[in-house]
Amino acid sequence: MEYLAHAGQFANATMAAAFSPQAHLYGADLYTGTDPSSLNFLEKAWMNWYLWWGNPVIATGVMSFLMHEIVYFGRAIPFVIIDSMPSMRKYKLQEDRVATPELQWKCTRDVLFAHFTVELPQIWSFHPICEFFEMSTHSVPFPHWTKMAWQIGLFFLFEDMFHYWAHRALHWGPLYKNIHKKHHEFSAPFGLAAEYAHPLEVFILGSGTIGGPFLLCYLTRDLHILTVYIWITLRLFQAIDAHSGYDFPISMHNWIPFWAGADHHDYHHQAFVGCYSTSFRWWDHVMGTDLGYKRHRSRQADQKAEVKAQGLEWPNKAPTKTSTGQPLKTKVQ
Ligand SMILES: [Zn+2]
Ligand SMILES: [Zn+2]
Numbered sequence: 552m553e554y555l556a557h558a559g560q561f562a563n564a565t566m567a568a569a570f571s572p573q574a575h576l577y578g579a580d581l582y583t584g585t586d587p588s589s590l591n592f593l594e595k596a597w598m599n600w601y602l603w604w605g606n607p608v609i610a611t612g613v614m615s616f617l618m619h620e621i622v623y624f625g626r627a628i629p630f631v632i633i634d635s636m637p638s639m640r641k642y643k644l645q646e647d648r649v650a651t652p653e654l655q656w657k658c659t660r661d662v663l664f665a666h667f668t669v670e671l672p673q674i675w676s677f678h679p680i681c682e683f684f685e686m687s688t689h690s691v692p693f694p695h696w697t698k699m700a701w702q703i704g705l706f707f708l709f710e711d712m713f714h715y716w717a718h719r720a721l722h723w724g725p726l727y728k729n730i731h732k733k734h735h736e737f738s739a740p741f742g743l744a745a746e747y748a749h750p751l752e753v754f755i756l757g758s759g760t761i762g763g764p765f766l767l768c769y770l771t772r773d774l775h776i777l778t779v780y781i782w783i784t785l786r787l788f789q790a791i792d793a794h795s796g797y798d799f800p801i802s803m804h805n806w807i808p809f810w811a812g813a814d815h816h817d818y819h820h821q822a823f824v825g826c827y828s829t830s831f832r833w834w835d836h837v838m839g840t841d842l843g844y845k846r847h848r849s850r851q852a853d854q855k856a857e858v859k860a861q862g863l864e865w866p867n868k869a870p871t872k873t874s875t876g877q878p879l880k881t882k883v884q
Contacts, residue, residue, distance in 0.1 A: 594691040601689040611678035630742030644817040646866035648739035684768040706763040713759030715834040740794040
C-alpha cells in the first residue's frame with residue numbers, strides 16, 4: 552500500500568509539472584528550429600501531443616500506456632465475440648474446449664491488474680531510457696517508411712530468436728514451476744490470455760520485444776519511437792492472434808508458410824512442450840521441437856477428412872471441457 556501511495560504522490564507531482572506554465576515553455580523548446588508548415592497531418596498531431604503535455608516524460612508515458620491498452624483490448628475483444636458464436640467452432644483448433652465468459656473475465660481482471668500495478672509505474676522510466684539510448688521521441692518529421700520497415704523486420708527476427716531460447720529455458724523445471732506455469736493455466740488459450748503471465752515472465756520475454764529496438768538504437772543511434780510503437784502494435788497483434796485458439800482460412804500462416812500463428816502456439820499450450828517460438832517456424836523446425844506438433848496436426852487433418860467423408864460437419868461432437876481442461880458444467884451446442 553505504501554508503494555501505491557508513493558506512486559500516487561509521484562503521479563500528482565508529475566501531473567502538476569505537466570500543467571504548469573513553465574512546462575509548456577519547456578514543451579515549446581522541444582521544437583525550436585522545426586518548421587510546422589513542412590509537416591504532414593500525423594507529424595503535426597504528434598508535435599501537438601508533446602506540446603500539449605509540455606513534459607516529454609509524461610507525453611511518452613501516457614501515449615505508451617494508452618497505446619498498449621487500446622491495441623491489446625481492441626485486438627482481443629473481436630475474439631471474445633467470435634468465442635460467443637457457435638458458427639465459428641469449426642475453425643477452433645481445440646474444438647472440444649470452450650473459453651467460458653467466467654474464465655475470460657478472470658483473465659481480463661488479472662491482466663488489467665498487472666497493467667495498472669506492474670506496468671503503469673514503470674512506464675515513466677520509458678522516456679528516460681529512450682533518451683539514454685538517443686532514440687528520437689518527440690522529434691518530427693518521422694523517418695521514411697522504408698527505414699521503418701527494415702528496422703521492424705529486424706525486430707521480428709531478433710524477438711523470435713530471443714523468445715525461442717528464453718521460452719525454452721522457462722520450461723526448465725524450477726523456472727517452469729515458479730514462473731511460467733501461470734501462463735500455461737489455459738491449455739486451450741484465447742486472445743485475452745496472451746499476457747496472462749507471471750510479472751517476471753513479462754519482464755523476461757518482454758526483453759526480447761524491447762531489447763531489439765534498444766540494441767539497434769545503441770548500435771546505429773538512428774531509431775524513432777514511432778517505429779517502436781508500430782513494432783509493438785504488430786507484436787501484440789501476433790501474440791493475441793497466436794493465443795486466439797482459431798485457425799481461419801485467412802489466418803496468416805495459410806498464405807505465409809513460415810509464419811507460426813495460432814496453429815503453432817495453440818499446440819504449445821495443448822501439449823505443454825514444443826513450438827517455443829513466437830512469429831516464425833524455423834527455430835522449432837531446425838531444433839526439432841515441432842515433431843509432436845506435426846504428428847498431431849496430421850492426425851487432426853485425417854480426423855477432419857474422415858468426418859467430412861461421412862457427410863458430417865466438423866466438429867461432429869459438442870465441446871466437453873473449458874479452456875483450463877475442467878469438465879464443462881453447462882452444455883454447449
Ligand atoms: Zn510455454
Ligand atoms: Zn502462450
